[in-house]
Amino acid sequence: MAELRITDVRKAYGRVQALAGVNLTVRSGALMAVLGPSGSGKTTLLRCIAGFETPDEGEIRVDGHRVATADTSVPPERRRIAVVPQEGALFPHLSVLGNVAYGLDRAARRAGRAAAVLDLVGLSGFQDRMPHDLSGGQQQRVAVARALAPRPPVVLLDEPFNALDAALRAELRQDVWQALRADGATAVLVTHDQAEALSMADEVAVMRDGRIVQSGPPELLYHVPASPWVASFVGDAVWLPAVLDGGRARTPLGALPVVHSEGALPPGPLCVLLRPEQITLAPPGAAGAVAATVVRRDFYGHDAVLALRLADGTSMAARIFDPTAAPPAVGDEVTLRVHGTARPYPLGGHSDSPRDD
Numbered sequence: 001m002a003e004l005r006i007t008d009v010r011k012a013y014g015r016v017q018a019l020a021g022v023n024l025t026v027r028s029g030a031l032m033a034v035l036g037p038s039g040s041g042k043t044t045l046l047r048c049i050a051g052f053e054t055p056d057e058g059e060i061r062v063d064g065h066r067v068a069t070a071d072t073s074v075p076p077e078r079r080r081i082a083v084v085p086q087e088g089a090l091f092p093h094l095s096v097l098g099n100v101a102y103g104l105d106r107a108a109r110r111a112g113r114a115a116a117v118l119d120l121v122g123l124s125g126f127q128d129r130m131p132h133d134l135s136g137g138q139q140q141r142v143a144v145a146r147a148l149a150p151r152p153p154v155v156l157l158d159e160p161f162n163a164l165d166a167a168l169r170a171e172l173r174q175d176v177w178q179a180l181r182a183d184g185a186t187a188v189l190v191t192h193d194q195a196e197a198l199s200m201a202d203e204v205a206v207m208r209d210g211r212i213v214q215s216g217p218p219e220l221l222y223h224v225p226a227s228p229w230v231a232s233f234v235g236d237a238v239w240l241p242a243v244l245d246g247g248r249a250r251t252p253l254g255a256l257p258v259v260h261s262e263g264a265l266p267p268g269p270l271c272v273l274l275r276p277e278q279i280t281l282a283p284p285g286a287a288g289a290v291a292a293t294v295v296r297r298d299f300y301g302h303d304a305v306l307a308l309r310l311a312d313g314t315s316m317a318a319r320i321f322d323p324t325a326a327p328p329a330v331g332d333e334v335t336l337r338v339h340g341t342a343r344p345y346p347l348g349g350h351s352d353s354p355r356d357d
């Protein structure tokens with residue numbers, strides 16, 4: 001266990017400013033996800049923490065000890081930081097047990113640490129297998145076990161589940177989470193997958209263009225995003241034009257209660273954020289309900305997403321979960337109701353879509 005503190009870290013490759021002043025603190029024993037689009041600097045940040053790169057400016061401290069500044073760099077092998085790379089990179093000529101025991105001292109080997117950590121990642125029966133006899137998911141489990149075996153206070157994982165299919169990924173996430181927990185390691189997980197970040201992490205730091213643009217618990221990022229860009233990057237967003245009127249916003253879906261915390265909003269046109277699951281179907285004629293036409297239906301089993309158009313032309317998405325009813329079909333007329341509060345943002349920011357980066 002160790003606190004990780006990153007202060008004003010900058011790193012350029014030629015004219016590319018990969019890290020443009022990163023500030024981030026990871027509490028001892030916490031799992032922090034660094035979530036950002038491709039090219040936002042996530043791998044560069046991990047490489048600076050691990051010691052494979054030296055920051056141009058700023059400093060990195062592990063449990064208060066400076067491991068990296070522009071002039072001092074503790075070599076990677078003395079940082080006690082383990083790295084799980086994107087693809088496991090196991091030693092092909094060593095067995096599973098051999099791979100995991102590789103970095104262990106004699107005492108740890110004798111104490112059966114390698115077998116114990118294989119058990120943690122759900123591979124107790126696989127000690128004598130060779131890496132080429134394992135599936136991709138099993139190889140990643142071995143890579144995680146090998147990283148955890150020497151009980152490093154800090155574990156860094158760089159998109160470790162990318163190469164795996166969705167079902168396997170969900171299962172492995174769970175097991176890795178449990179293994180990290182069992183060990184009490186401080187962990188940083190880099191990912192571009194918002195579901196992975198929100199579901200696994202205690203805190204999520206959203207990275208864009210070499211900076212952390214917001215960090216906090218998953219619920220906060222999802223419900224109180226600091227900008228339209230963050231809102232759209234961490235989940236599906238519905239943007240509606242709005243005019244503030246007392247404590248409410250007048251929108252095409254009616255007057256919605258609004259909350260906004262970060263100071264006063266600029267005067268002028270606004271948009272408000274809703275999440276698609278805040279829009280539900282209501283019985284026709286229900287108070288405050290608005291009529292819409294279904295223009296598209298994506299059925300997912302556990303829910304369905306409807307693309308809807310209002311009479312005034314406004315389009316939006318609604319996520320419908322009614323386990324007892326079939327979702328409406330394309331062309332159906334429905335009535336909509338909004339649940340919860342909307343969050344206002346200055347108009348314009350929401351067109352700055354993260355998916356276009």
Ligand code: ADP
Pocket residue numbers: 013016017018036037038039040041042043044045
């Ligand atoms: P991410 O992991 O979020 O995809 P990276 O940290 O790999 O982002 O890259 C951030 C930026 O720095 C990108 O523009 C990338 O092209 C650039 N970059 C990363 N590593 C190098 C390198 N060794 N040499 C030159 N440019 C690099």
Ligand code: MG
Pocket residue numbers: 042043044
């Ligand atoms: Mg990367």
